[in-house]
Amino acid sequence: MSELNDLIAKGLIEAVESDRPMAEQWISDARRHLEAAQAIQTMDPSGAYVLAYDAARKAVAAALLMTGRRVRSRPGSHQALAQYAKVLARETGEPALEQFDRLRRERNRSEYGSRSFGKAEVVEAIRSAGAILEACARQT
Amino acid sequence: MKPRSELPLFKSPEQERLLAELFVFAQEPLSLSQLAQRTGTSMGGVHKEVERLERSGLVVSKTSGRSRLVEPNRSSPVYTELRSLLTKSMGPEPLLREALATIDGIKEAFIFGSWADPDQMAPHDIDLMVIGEPDPGQVYGAVSAVEVEVGRPINVVLRSEDEWAGTNGAFERAVRSRPRIQLV
Numbered sequence: 001m002s003e004l005n006d007l008i009a010k011g012l013i014e015a016v017e018s019d020r021p022m023a024e025q026w027i028s029d030a031r032r033h034l035e036a037a038q039a040i041q042t043m044d045p046s047g048a049y050v051l052a053y054d055a056a057r058k059a060v061a062a063a064l065l066m067t068g069r070r071v072r073s074r075p076g077s078h079q080a081l082a083q084y085a086k087v088l089a090r091e092t093g094e095p096a097l098e099q100f101d102r103l104r105r106e107r108n109r110s111e112y113g114s115r116s117f118g119k120a121e122v123v124e125a126i127r128s129a130g131a132i133l134e135a136c137a138r139q140t
Numbered sequence: 141m142k143p144r145s146e147l148p149l150f151k152s153p154e155q156e157r158l159l160a161e162l163f164v165f166a167q168e169p170l171s172l173s174q175l176a177q178r179t180g181t182s183m184g185g186v187h188k189e190v191e192r193l194e195r196s197g198l199v200v201s202k203t204s205g206r207s208r209l210v211e212p213n214r215s216s217p218v219y220t221e222l223r224s225l226l227t228k229s230m231g232p233e234p235l236l237r238e239a240l241a242t243i244d245g246i247k248e249a250f251i252f253g254s255w256a257d258p259d260q261m262a263p264h265d266i267d268l269m270v271i272g273e274p275d276p277g278q279v280y281g282a283v284s285a286v287e288v289e290v291g292r293p294i295n296v297v298l299r300s301e302d303e304w305a306g307t308n309g310a311f312e313r314a315v316r317s318r319p320r321i322q323l324v
Contacts, residue, residue, distance in 0.1 A: 116309055
């Protein structure tokens with residue numbers, strides 16, 4: 001928990017009203033992103049990876065919102081969410097959440113041209129994002 | 141980082157760990173207390189060793205406030221060779237080699253990017269290329285364990301043999317043209 005308090009103290013995460021309808025909306029958006037990622041993975045592997053990451057990101061944000069908190073919109077917000085995913089992984093014993101930070105990092109590197117994605121990486125990202133989504137859906 | 145040298149060349153395991161912290165892992169000059177903490181050695185032990193290394197020209201130090209900050213002497217004639225030996229004995233190389241050896245389907249694996257470039261200081265993260273058809277989850281799991289030991293993120297790029305041989309975009313060209321450390 002102290003790690004979460006740290007994120008709050010640094011102003012990266014803020015308290016809001018817990019909002020179940022919004023959290024459920026994000027979970028269903030995430031499901032659609034994942035389906036879309038699956039559909040385009042051969043045609044556009046990098047696009048599919050980005051969508052898979054975004055599905056996982058929205059799912060983690062939904063789990064956070066259910067606790068009455070959200071990531072503030074500022075530089076470092078994705079990283080803050082990744083730190084929360086690690087906290088949540090420990091709290092819930094859901095190992096899938098440990099992989100969120102890897103998705104974030106690799107997606108980030110692709111944005112800056114430091115890497116491209118192979119087929120197996122995209123398949124694994126979609127699988128991993130799906131597991132993260134289900135773990136977060138269990139929290140909402 | 142765990143002491144797991146396979147290279148019995150140094151005066152003591154403590155000396156090797158101290159040199160590895162300075163030559164392989166440090167991203168900035170380190171104080172004696174940081175060195176003591178990172179190597180699990182007493183301040184007295186670190187002080188004595190740093191004195192000896194500085195007299196022999198392998199490290200340099202300067203005083204900043206109340207701290208003595210130590211860094212490798214990059215103009216030493218043996219700097220490059222020593223750093224390379226320590227990376228092989230104490231760096232991520234042996235840990236990754238061991239971790240990947242247990243996974244089926246890997247045809248080739250190497251470290252690329254800044255970490256593999258002897259002209260660059262220890263970068264924040266390590267780039268790893270894995271070629272073949274291993275289970276990606278197993279690769280990420282093995283790499284995550286090494287990340288904890290070396291205290292920095294390891295970015296994994298996974299390619300099938302066909303993908304690697306058949307693609308030559310900007311990323312692949314950059315990887316092919318720059319130094320690498322072969323693991324598998």
